[in-house]
Amino acid sequence: MKIVDQRLLESVEAIARRAGNAIMDIYARDFSVEEKDDKSPLTEADKAAHDIIVRELAERQDGIPVLSEEDVDGFAGPDAKGRYWLVDPLDGTKEFIKRNGEFTVNIALVTQGRVVLGVVVAPALQVAYAAALGLGAYKRKADGTRQRIHAATKPAPGETWRVVGSRSHPSRALQSWLNRLGRHEMQSMGSSLKFCLVAEGKADAYPRLGPTSLWDTGAAQAVVEQAGGSVAQLDGTPLNYANPEQTLNPHFVVWGR
Numbered sequence: 560m561k562i563v564d565q566r567l568l569e570s571v572e573a574i575a576r577r578a579g580n581a582i583m584d585i586y587a588r589d590f591s592v593e594e595k596d597d598k599s600p601l602t603e604a605d606k607a608a609h610d611i612i613v614r615e616l617a618e619r620q621d622g623i624p625v626l627s628e629e630d631v632d633g634f635a636g637p638d639a640k641g642r643y644w645l646v647d648p649l650d651g652t653k654e655f656i657k658r659n660g661e662f663t664v665n666i667a668l669v670t671q672g673r674v675v676l677g678v679v680v681a682p683a684l685q686v687a688y689a690a691a692l693g694l695g696a697y698k699r700k701a702d703g704t705r706q707r708i709h710a711a712t713k714p715a716p717g718e719t720w721r722v723v724g725s726r727s728h729p730s731r732a733l734q735s736w737l738n739r740l741g742r743h744e745m746q747s748m749g750s751s752l753k754f755c756l757v758a759e760g761k762a763d764a765y766p767r768l769g770p771t772s773l774w775d776t777g778a779a780q781a782v783v784e785q786a787g788g789s790v791a792q793l794d795g796t797p798l799n800y801a802n803p804e805q806t807l808n809p810h811f812v813v814w815g816r
């Protein structure tokens with residue numbers, strides 16, 4: 560089913576890219592860091608990216624409301640068709656502050672609780688991922704070329720699992736999950752790029768047994784799903800976006816094919 564067209568996908572990618580450019584202007588110089596009420600860091604870059612995305616989505620005049628990490632109170636719920644834009648203007652703020660390049664701009668379109676479009680731009684790494692229901696998943700490289708991406712099939716019994724995990728949030732639950740999985744090698748990565756590694760077949764699983772919010776996962780989940788992978792809660796059902804008044808996600812695992 561095609562409910563999103565290529566033009567919409569490319570125009571959302573362009574918006575995320577312009578937000579990424581604004582982030583890079585700030586990345587290149589000294590910037591101030593504030594602490595939010597929940598003690599997480601907030602930079603000028605988060606705010607600059609948020610402003611660009613919200614303004615440019617509004618210019619589309621499609622009337623679809625926006626839920627952004629940087630303005631949760633400004634969101635009054637989905638429209639009559641169950642649609643909303645889900646935005647993390649700068650995911651991986653800690654990685655941005657550490658200047659390791661592993662941060663992303665994330666824009667997703669939710670319809671009836673499901674992500675039907677997702678764009679993840681990593682401006683410092685000069686890559687972007689874009690996907691939409693019925694259109695597949697793509698990676699765009701620094702030279703502007705675009706290639707279709709596919710998740711890997713799961714390792715055969717006895718083979719080594721390639722697992723990707725958070726750089727900033729290790730946990731004891733994760734360690735026991737890994738012990739149950741069996742032989743594995745571990746790679747650390749910041750932000751929604753972990754999902755993208757699974758989507759392009761460079762990792763087999765990303766267990767997230769710690770807190771995230773809807774905006775951390777929506778866009779990248781669209782990329783994984785359209786690449787043939789899945790994002791499952793621990794009961795096996797797909798992570799969903801049907802109740803945006805509850806912004807915290809349950810624990811989940813991103814799987815390849």
Ligand SMILES: Nc1ncnc2c1ncn2[C@@H]1O[C@H](COP(=O)(O)O)[C@@H](OP(=O)(O)O)[C@H]1O
Pocket residue numbers: 599628647649650651652653724725726727728748749750751770771772775
């Ligand atoms: N206690 C908490 N509650 C909610 N989300 C949390 C959290 N701790 C970390 N996160 C989320 O995890 C994201 C970083 O993930 P990772 O460690 O995999 O890079 C953060 O994204 P932001 O950088 O957008 O704030 C933040 O949203």
Ligand SMILES: [Mg+2]
Pocket residue numbers: 647649650651774775
């Ligand atoms: Mg985030």
